[in-house]
Amino acid sequence: MAFDSSSTYVATEALKQAVNAAVTLQRPLLIKGEPGTGKTLLAEELAASLDTRLITWHIKSTTKAAQGLYEYDAVSRLRDSQLGIEGVENVANYLHPGKLWEAFTSDERVVLLIDEIDKADIEFPNDLLQELxxxxxxxxxxxxxxRARHRPVVVITSNNEKELPDAFLRRCFFHYIDFPDKQTMQDIVDVHFPEIAPRLVGQALEVFFELREAPGLKKKPSTSELVDWLKLLMADELAQEALYQRDPARALPPLAGALVKNEQDTQLLERLAFMMRRQRR
Structure with missing residues (x-):
């Protein structure tokens, strides 16, 4: 079954081709892109389209590759042996399967998501080469x-915080999710809020893309943050009115905390607005 857009997810043609190619080649699909562009959600949608289970392995800076296989609890075994607890001679009782073990031993083909692999240390991807x-x-x-009973569909996401080893990249099918243009963003909004007022969407998208294009912005607002902002605007008529009557020379749009997430960007936008007001004089 070919992957396609759904009632809850908008996929570009390039993304559809990448997913279907990775499934056909039985290669891990490496997805990069800005935070908030739907990389993790893609794995959820792929699992739904294949009518199978999603197994998610969230990677942290302290995560080791071996944890995805299994962990041996030697401390508990030593304690149990000292206490004379039965079953201590069976080492299997002290093995804790990881996400790869779970995916490999599943009775059906599953989707395995290795989420934000770039958070781990540089050796992490290489340590998984042979297993994958x-x-x-x-x-x-x-x-x-x-051994894998059914080869899982592997989706690996990265926020591009660090480069991945060439040997690892050679084994993946790669796709970069470009930030959506206005039309694609409109389609995404329609999926999330089919009943939203066109005027509100139009004004919100205009402000949203203006913010992203502000020179020097440290953190550009993401798609997921736009969705949160629209949800707030829909629940607040006063904020909607403030948005409709917004003067670009005013620093921030209403409920800007959903879009602007640090004080440096807040101060930058305030300075830009101040400069715009001075130019009007």
């Missing part, structure tokens, strides 16, 4: 080999 390539790994404590 061969779809198997060895459990040293028991001597068994865990």
């Amino acid at each position: 390539d061969r779809m198997e790994f060895h459990v040293y404590e028991t001597g068994e080999t865990i």
Whole structure:
């Protein structure tokens, strides 16, 4: 079944082709893009389109590749042996399967999301090369080999915070999610808010893209933040009216805390608005 847009997710033609190519090649799909562009949501939609389960492995700066395979709790085993607890001789009782183990031993093909891989240290991707390539790994404590019963569809996301090793990239199908243009953003808004007033969408999108284009902005507002902002505007008629009557020379739009997330950008926008007011005099 080919991946396509749904009632809850707007996929560009390039993204559809990338997903379907990765599934056909049985290669991990590496998705990069700005935060908030729907990379994680893509995996959820792919699982839904394949009518299968999504297994998510959220990566942190402290995450090690081995944790995705399994973890051996030697401390608990030592404690239990000292207490004379039964079953301590069976090392399998102290193995905690990771997300790859869970995906490999599933009774059906699943979608495995390795989310924000660039948060881990530089060796993390290389440490997963063989396991993702061969779809198997060895459990040293028991001597068994865990092999994938059904090859999972692997989706890997990255916010591009650090470069990934070439050897890892060679094994992936890559796609960069470009930030949506106004028409695509309109389609995304329509998916989330089918009953929203056209005037509100038009004005909000105009302000949103103005903010993103502000020179020197440290953090540009994302798609997910636009959705949050629109949700707030729809619930607040006074904020809507303030948006309709907004003067570009005023620093910030109503409920700007949904879009502008640090004091440097707030101060920058205030300075830009001040300069605009001076030019009018």
